[in-house]
Amino acid sequence: MPKPRFSSSVSSASLFAGAAFRAATTESAPTESALGKIGVMVCGHGSRDEAAVAEFATLSAHLKQAFPHWPVDYGYLEFATPVIRDGLDRLMAQGVRHVLAVPGMLFAAGHAKNDIPSVLNTYAATHPGLTVEYARELGIDTRMLRAAGARIQEALDAAPEVPLHETLLVVVGRGASDPDANSNVAKVTRMLWEGFGFGWAETAYSGVTFPLVEPALEKATRLGFRRVIVFPYFLFTGILVRRIYDMTDAVAARHPEIEFVKAPYLNDHPLVIETFVDRVNEILEGQNLMNCAMCKYREQVLGFEAEIGMPQESHHHHVEGIGTGGTPVFHGAGHDHSHGHSHDHGHDHAPGHSHDHGHSHDHGPDHAHEHEHGHEHGHEHHHHPYPHADHPLGPRSMKRD
Template sequence: MQLRWDGDVNPAKLGIMVCGHGSRNRKAVAEFAQLTTGLGRLLPRHPLAYGYLEFAHPVIPSGLDRLRSAGVAQVVAVPGMLFAAGHVKNDIPALLNRYSAATGLSISYGRELGMDARMVRAAAARITAALPPEARDAQGVAMRQDTLLVVVGRGSRDPDANGNMAKITRMLVEGLGLGWGETCYAGVTFPQVEDCLRRATGLGYRRIVVFPYFLFSGVLVSRIHRAVDCVAADHPPLDIRKAAYLNDHPLVLDTFRARAQEALEGDNAMNCALCKYRIQVLGFENEYGAPQSSHHHHHEGLGKACNLCDGDCTGACEDDVKAKTHYH
């Protein structure tokens, strides 16, 4: 498969750049690389590279250098992030603009994965895999009203991104026929995971499924799992289950491919209806009209991979990271 190219340029001269945030956790970095490999299999005729904003190598400019070395004439840069907050709206485009101005490379910027039916179905598949075989009604529809779903997002200082997380929860609860749903966040905003879970235990549901709406592993997923274990230990009769995060589900890869195609066709506009930089959102009026800039240029590639755990993050690094360096 190749992206549709309307001009006369050889498709091999169109490069794909996947822009990630970066993590100190080696498993998270490996999973990001694995996802880009899967995307490369969907687009085998196009040179593909990836890079990170911070905490890991290669950084985004290094990935762009690699594409230039491969002789690409145009790059489609896709943010490897679920929702549009500061990284998608400011940090990545500011970095891409600086690189394009310095090198002359033409870069088209795609939108985030965002609200997409494919992403909802990928999430539903992860949740369904965590559920037991369910009873069905006379029409063969699964009966799941005894299950409460807790969806955990990363959390942001952007209310639009946090609101989209709540919308994902509602679509999953209604789509899967679950009894109830709660949305919480692993950082930055409220409610936090453990507070949300403790409230959920009092709602009278037989089962709680906790789903991290994350692409990859890392310290925040570890934080979620530790909160689940803590609450489950205090409520042994409750069936509290952990669903797997999204990772490289085929529908996630297909959404990435679609975002690259949109950017190439110029149909890549974000939904800015509630963007705090475009309109005066209640409580965030002072950020209206703020210039697009990045605070990551002095953090690119910062730090070494964490050596406190192999594979899944245990959370042992959190206090160390908070004490020593840039921390969200």
């Protein structure tokens, strides 16, 4: 059997290097900065799926181990408790005045660019003496690619041997109405394709954009490969990951001549944790710079020109804390969610640029709130139309059972 390109688990040398990396970043870390006591806040999207919420809590526990000198807490935008404000409350109760907030997101679309910064801004504006600094998303990173490769290799190791040049890889991303985030998924696909030497590769998305999973897999069946590897490039489990696997089973049943292999999602792979640690440290080092060159809120990205300078705001307050047994968190009557303060969140803009840009909530054309749930809003959200809303291969999310 040919030597695998990726280890199915991290090697002992890699684990040692990761442990040394974490030790180096924490042993000498100051407990306070010029702004006060330091704490870490991990900001997740949230899910109605209890297993997904539990996996995110596990991630936060890993970061507590990585930063033993700093208080670490976490919270969600919606559909789970604790909400982000709860985690910030707990950090402040421990004397934290300098919060290093990291988004639990693979790529920067509406949630990382707008929703989380809006919640953090609102909180900081009502708590004098508190400074919140925001990390960049995990993004394209060699460690993330190695973690993805290890997950794919796990699937290959468990399956009968088929030559790599007779195998097609399908990488499935979340999908967003932000072309920069979508293009990053495609780049991950290409890096994995070339890294392994697969015969071909395709990129699909679970919702919002195109192609969706089922049409992408059907296309893959027409390309003449003996095996198709389906890899959800997701951090955690949930409804969407299960739908991806279900769609894979459905297409496989229609094409018994092709072997379909389902690779595991990223979860808390050690290299994922190491990347999170690095994102937190980048804040203190002044290196937490998001990609503004392709940001549709700053530049004239083809097809999205009208979204430059849209207001930075979040509309998750009506679903905070519900979905997994939590109690909805209400802002109270008269709450104005269109606050006017700006949030740099690591974008290193030119002087005077306030980054009060738009809210890209990753919705499809009928505003069906394409997250891991079927929630539909009945109120005004001022979303800009997605230019490919009527594309024949999307962008509505995968059909629900």
